[in-house]
Amino acid sequence: MNNEAKLTKYVKAAGCAAKLGPGDLTEALGGLSCTHKNVLVGMDTSDDASVYYLDEERALVQTVDIITPVVDDPFVYGQIAAANSLSDVFAMGGEVATAMNIVGFDGCHHPRSVLKEILAGGQNKVQECGAIIIGGHTIEAPEMTYGMSVTGFVHPKKIYRNNTPRIGDVLILTKPLGMGILTTAIKADMLENSVIEKVASILATLNHKASQIMRKYDVSACTDVTGFGLFGHASEMSFNQVTIAFEMQNIPILDEARALADMGIIPAGAYNNKSYLSSKVDAKVPHKDEIILYDAQTSGGLLIAVSQDDAPKLLQHLLDEGLTYSAIIAEILPLGEKPLLYM
Amino acid sequence: MKLDCSGLACPEPVLQTKKALEELPNDSVLEVTVSSLASKENVMRFAQNGGFDTRVQDVEGGKSLITIVKGFTCNVVGNTKDELFLDKTLFLKSDKVGDGELGAKLIVGFLKSTLELPKLPRRIICVNQAVLLTTADESAPIMEVLRALEAKGVEIYSCGVCLEFYGVNDKLKVGKIGNAFGTIEMLFGGEGTISL
Numbered sequence: 001m002n003n004e005a006k007l008t009k010y011v012k013a014a015g016c017a018a019k020l021g022p023g024d025l026t027e028a029l030g031g032l033s034c035t036h037k038n039v040l041v042g043m044d045t046s047d048d049a050s051v052y053y054l055d056e057e058r059a060l061v062q063t064v065d066i067i068t069p070v071v072d073d074p075f076v077y078g079q080i081a082a083a084n085s086l087s088d089v090f091a092m093g094g095e096v097a098t099a100m101n102i103v104g105f106d107g108c109h110h111p112r113s114v115l116k117e118i119l120a121g122g123q124n125k126v127q128e129c130g131a132i133i134i135g136g137h138t139i140e141a142p143e144m145t146y147g148m149s150v151t152g153f154v155h156p157k158k159i160y161r162n163n164t165p166r167i168g169d170v171l172i173l174t175k176p177l178g179m180g181i182l183t184t185a186i187k188a189d190m191l192e193n194s195v196i197e198k199v200a201s202i203l204a205t206l207n208h209k210a211s212q213i214m215r216k217y218d219v220s221a222c223t224d225v226t227g228f229g230l231f232g233h234a235s236e237m238s239f240n241q242v243t244i245a246f247e248m249q250n251i252p253i254l255d256e257a258r259a260l261a262d263m264g265i266i267p268a269g270a271y272n273n274k275s276y277l278s279s280k281v282d283a284k285v286p287h288k289d290e291i292i293l294y295d296a297q298t299s300g301g302l303l304i305a306v307s308q309d310d311a312p313k314l315l316q317h318l319l320d321e322g323l324t325y326s327a328i329i330a331e332i333l334p335l336g337e338k339p340l341l342y343m
Numbered sequence: 344m345k346l347d348c349s350g351l352a353c354p355e356p357v358l359q360t361k362k363a364l365e366e367l368p369n370d371s372v373l374e375v376t377v378s379s380l381a382s383k384e385n386v387m388r389f390a391q392n393g394g395f396d397t398r399v400q401d402v403e404g405g406k407s408l409i410t411i412v413k414g415f416t417c418n419v420v421g422n423t424k425d426e427l428f429l430d431k432t433l434f435l436k437s438d439k440v441g442d443g444e445l446g447a448k449l450i451v452g453f454l455k456s457t458l459e460l461p462k463l464p465r466r467i468i469c470v471n472q473a474v475l476l477t478t479a480d481e482s483a484p485i486m487e488v489l490r491a492l493e494a495k496g497v498e499i500y501s502c503g504v505c506l507e508f509y510g511v512n513d514k515l516k517v518g519k520i521g522n523a524f525g526t527i528e529m530l531f532g533g534e535g536t537i538s539l
Binding site: 184185190261262266267 | 354357358361379380384387388389392
């Protein structure tokens, strides 16, 4: 890793930990309407990307995402920001066609060569999923930000929404939790290089393969776990129509993140998410690592609702394809007292 | 010592608290002021998981004052003692384990083996014929074992009435004379009693 550029040292918060809280966002978006006959998925269900009907074979999937640096290496930051932006299309079950760079460049602290490396990292990941960067826009900014506006396609009858799980399904998560905590520790220079490399490689992993695999099985809903944490996105998935029951011991959490959480290295975003969501959560067996379930993830994994019959096959397929943190973490139950519970 | 972490974002309050606690001598108090929920929870988490006595109170301006105590000497001593001893009392009623010559050998063997344990029983109470152990001849094998146990900090008590009954009160060589009340208290107060 080339950490000389020290990208994370010149921003207030790292990655999705810098995201506006879900309460603030809901309020700000409340007055906006996007109802139209061609809008198949709009803003009303807090889904990952919008979907616009084109014809019987195709619908347009659009999404945009930018993040502040989560690692100090510019190329790797570029890869992670791209993986994070592209993920929303994969969560809808789509394929990416084109992407446009969006850059806020902190020219006061970084030379132009850093910008070049960031963009090269982004391009590397866009190419990996068979898409192409066709443009972009850069402004000077006091804090470094990078991400993409991404366009893809999905079959209008094969859209994977975030809020349509069936009772009896189970949830599979394809990446481990703890990334908000770990990137905060990276920013504070608290991690060894070997750990930073492990974290960076998880963050830079595209959800492309996971998405392609999931489409082969009996999947009812899918989303990606990002800024609102596992419980934030699970809450959107439950849509207050079902109860999602998590098994704490099965949820993949990096050991390094647990240790940091014990030390109190937990970004404010996790507490914001928790205070917004805690009324929806029933802690059957309170756990010391609970806060990690609210930890804001950058470039998190897919959260997939799959039938119980197909779950073991899908899980094995994901594991076989190198998505080694994948695990069955929850079950969809009829709506109980609260939409989320863990034990 | 006072530390003002108002307005600082994670992980700064925790890192400053950590540094301050490392530099402070034992038996000092650190007062950390924080201005956000996240900082309050994080500093509390850090201090509590680090084993420090921690209190929090809300103060004016929506801030919180976290009081962290570094080192409690009495706790530390208690801990070391806990590390060396099992909370168990060995209750001996005879100078033998079972009858005859074998019984006399067994009691020596048993107590000698006890010496090898990573944790020793906290105390040994001798009543009735067991007081013949603590009053044995200097050359008896049991004497060496009992002295070794005593040297390791095991408390050894011999029943006063019993010593008088056998007419050996002036021959006590190891441990102290215990009274009935003290004996009962030790038997019921400890976590466990083992009788041979």
